[in-house]
Amino acid sequence: MSSIPDPFGLAAAALLAVGFYGFVTHRHPLRRLLAINIFGNGVFMTLILVARWMPGGPDPIPHAMVLTGIVIAVSATAFGLALVRRSMTQEDGDRREPDDD
Amino acid sequence: MTEHLPVLAVFLPLLGGVLQFLLGSRGLPVWPLAVAALTVGCVLLLVGAVGSNGSIEHAIGGWDPPLGIRLRADGLAAVMLLLTAVVGAAVSVYALGPHGKASPQATHFWALWLLLWGSLNALFLSADLFNIYVTLELVTLSAIPLVLLAGPGKTVAAALRYLQFALFGSLLYLLGVAITYGLAGSLDLALVGPALADGGLAAGLAAGCLIGGVLVKAAIVPCHVWLPPAHGNAPAAVSAVLSALVVKAAVYLLLRFWTEPLAGLSGTLVAQLLGALGAAAIFYGSIQAFRQERLKLVVAYSTVAQLGYMLLFFPLAVSQAWDGAVYHGLAHGVAKASLFLATGNVIAYVGHDRLRELRGLDRPLALSVFAFGLASVSIMGLPPSGGFVAKWLLLSAAVETGQWWWAVVLIIGGLLAAAYIIRVLRYAFLQAPGPAVDVQGPVPSAVMAWPATLLGLLAILMGFTAAPTLALLGGLPGATS
Numbered sequence: 001m002s003s004i005p006d007p008f009g010l011a012a013a014a015l016l017a018v019g020f021y022g023f024v025t026h027r028h029p030l031r032r033l034l035a036i037n038i039f040g041n042g043v044f045m046t047l048i049l050v051a052r053w054m055p056g057g058p059d060p061i062p063h064a065m066v067l068t069g070i071v072i073a074v075s076a077t078a079f080g081l082a083l084v085r086r087s088m089t090q091e092d093g094d095r096r097e098p099d100d101d
Numbered sequence: 102m103t104e105h106l107p108v109l110a111v112f113l114p115l116l117g118g119v120l121q122f123l124l125g126s127r128g129l130p131v132w133p134l135a136v137a138a139l140t141v142g143c144v145l146l147l148v149g150a151v152g153s154n155g156s157i158e159h160a161i162g163g164w165d166p167p168l169g170i171r172l173r174a175d176g177l178a179a180v181m182l183l184l185t186a187v188v189g190a191a192v193s194v195y196a197l198g199p200h201g202k203a204s205p206q207a208t209h210f211w212a213l214w215l216l217l218w219g220s221l222n223a224l225f226l227s228a229d230l231f232n233i234y235v236t237l238e239l240v241t242l243s244a245i246p247l248v249l250l251a252g253p254g255k256t257v258a259a260a261l262r263y264l265q266f267a268l269f270g271s272l273l274y275l276l277g278v279a280i281t282y283g284l285a286g287s288l289d290l291a292l293v294g295p296a297l298a299d300g301g302l303a304a305g306l307a308a309g310c311l312i313g314g315v316l317v318k319a320a321i322v323p324c325h326v327w328l329p330p331a332h333g334n335a336p337a338a339v340s341a342v343l344s345a346l347v348v349k350a351a352v353y354l355l356l357r358f359w360t361e362p363l364a365g366l367s368g369t370l371v372a373q374l375l376g377a378l379g380a381a382a383i384f385y386g387s388i389q390a391f392r393q394e395r396l397k398l399v400v401a402y403s404t405v406a407q408l409g410y411m412l413l414f415f416p417l418a419v420s421q422a423w424d425g426a427v428y429h430g431l432a433h434g435v436a437k438a439s440l441f442l443a444t445g446n447v448i449a450y451v452g453h454d455r456l457r458e459l460r461g462l463d464r465p466l467a468l469s470v471f472a473f474g475l476a477s478v479s480i481m482g483l484p485p486s487g488g489f490v491a492k493w494l495l496l497s498a499a500v501e502t503g504q505w506w507w508a509v510v511l512i513i514g515g516l517l518a519a520a521y522i523i524r525v526l527r528y529a530f531l532q533a534p535g536p537a538v539d540v541q542g543p544v545p546s547a548v549m550a551w552p553a554t555l556l557g558l559l560a561i562l563m564g565f566t567a568a569p570t571l572a573l574l575g576g577l578p579g580a581t582s
Contacts, residue, residue, distance in 0.1 A: 016276070023269055029261050036268045043276045050283035062282060065231055069275060072238045079242065080264050087257045 009049055015042030029087065033080045040073045106147040107159050107172040110182065111223045114140045118215030118243075126203035133211035137193040140218060144186040151179040152573050158228075166229065166289055173228035176575035177427065181225045181353055183573075184431050187559070188345045188438045189218050191552040195442050196338045198549035199449075210250055210338075217243040217342065224350050229288040230278045230311075230362070233354065234271060237318065241267040244347050248335040259330035266317055266327040274314025280307035281362070290361045298365025308363050312355065312375075319351035321412065322382040325405045329389075332401040337445020340397070344404040345438040349430050352411045356426065359415060360578040372415040379412025380510045387517030391524060396447065396454035399521055400440045403480060407433045410495065410514065413507055417498040423577035425494030428570065432479055432487030432563050439476035439556035443469040446545040446553065462529045468550040470529060475557030477522040482515045487563025 019039025026032050044066045051062035117136030124132060151157055156175040160166070174182070196214070200207040220239035227233045245267070248260045282288055284303055285296035297304045320328035328348065332340050355375075386406025393399045410433075414426035446469035447462060448454045462470050479486035492511055499508040563570075 023265075029265070032265050036265065036272065039269065040272050043272050043279065046276060047279045047282075050279050053283055054286065059286075061288075062279065065275075065278070065282075068231075068235060072235070076238065076242060076264070076268055079245070080261070080268070083257055083261045083264060087261055090254070090257060 012042050012045035012049055015045060029084045033077060037077060044069055103150045104157060104159050106143060106150060107157060107174050107226050108161060109143045110147055111219055111226060113143060114215045115219030118212045118219060121208065121212035121215060126208045129203045129207055130197055130201050133215055134193060136215055137189065141186045141190050144182045147174055148179045148183050170232055171228045172226040174226055176573055177357065178225045180427060180431060180570060180574050182222060184434045185221050185346055188434055191438060191556050192338050192341055195549055195552040198546055199336065206250060213243050213247050221346055221350055228290050230281060231288050234275050234278055237271050240347060240350060244343060247339040248331050250339060251334055251336045256334045259334050263327045263331040266324065270314045270317030273310050277307045277310030277314060293362045294365055297362060304366060308366050311358055315351050315354045319408060320348050320405060321378050321408060322385050328405055329398055329401040332404060333398040337441055341438040341441035344441060345434040348408060349434055352408055352430060356414065364579055372418060375412050376416035376507060379409040382406060382409030383510060383514040387514060387521060390521040394456055396444050396456055396525060399525055400444055404437060413495055416504060416507060417502055419498050419502060420577045421494050421501060422498035424571050425491050425498060427574055428494060428567060429491035432491050432560060435556050435563065436476040436479040436488060436560040439472050439553050439560060442553035443473040446549055449545055450542045452542050456525065456528050459528050465544050468554050469545060472553035472557035476560050479560035481519045481522055485564035486561045490564050490567045
């Protein structure tokens, strides 16, 4: 934690800001999902940063938290994408797919 | 045996749900019902043990924190587990009606419902911040597919919006967890308190992220926009679970954080702000409920309003407010589940839930409308119901701490609730006689009518069971009296 801004920290803050801005301003579901993912990456970067700041060198616990977080983010995003696709095929019109999932 | 009960309460429904997926429609409905019955039995034993011996802790697999995961059942967790078991049992019986026969939809319902039940139990038993994040995500990812079971046509947009808000809320929460870990070097709810208390600006930021993330999940105004479409379009059994338990779990976390890890931080200003959000939720939700044209949306907006009462704990913050806020959560959970199940029966019979066209409901739907009326008594906060006891406790707390404005909020909130409930009952009973519908749907069978009625009766009975429940809850954590 020096007086010079940590580029890693700045990157994390930028990702958080961009993600939040995207979530608030965009209406399109795909863009919103992307914004959530960018925000999530900012959170994961923050966790990595926290791990580095911990006394006694890199702390493995935040790393484990990032791994768990990534797994959750991937599955939630996949579910979100499936929903986006379903809503788009509905908007496109009469192409009704059977409920197969 | 006793110390393994928390593990069983989590893993029985989780494994039962996963196996239901693998079994497909085989074993329906015997398997999920057996799992549900075992889960209820397990939770009852656990609650009994907490009631007689106090908190129970269990480190899973014998691994101690920080490496392992610690489950903890204290008074607050016990009453929430009890609520989940009661509502869960009723919903499981009710679901035999719409989802009793073997079909892909029924398989999905039972598997997801058991997963949701297990995730909720895990959330209430979690004792560290990160584990709570994981269980929050489990709850979300099993709750949203349940909404979709109503059919793809009307629920995809609602589910998508629900997912976006839920994901954003939990990431915000995770950011708070990250900062907290950086400050305290621990995630244990009981250990991070001191480090947060003298953490300065960073601790404030952490608390803001934790509270903000949970507020989004709890659908507190202004983050409520996802709730009415999701709860209003889901199948009846699912709406009951979502309104009675899932959003309640988020408010539970607020109470938990405020009294444990954030106890050293909780400033008066933030407390008043949270109370103001609660008041805004009560007014906005009630007024919106009054303006809805569909019965189910009335009930959904009523949830937005009723959750606000639990936030009134924060500015009041005395033992009576603690008792009142938690008891309100329990009473609302039981009453709201009853309302949604009864509404489901009305929709099954009439084929729609447009308020202005509801009439002649009294005869064929007598039991369901009776349930609706009983639960409404608790929602309005009339004696002798559970809702009355909770509001009375909150009112006493407002008077005790000399903050009369919260008493005004409570009284106006009760009147608004009476307005939107009586509007529904007026349409149901007092409209011009005539055939309700041209083509009547099936009259709800006993398994669909009685769970709603029993929950409605319980909502009234809770006016008399406050003392043992609050004894189980235990006093406000950290309070001297």
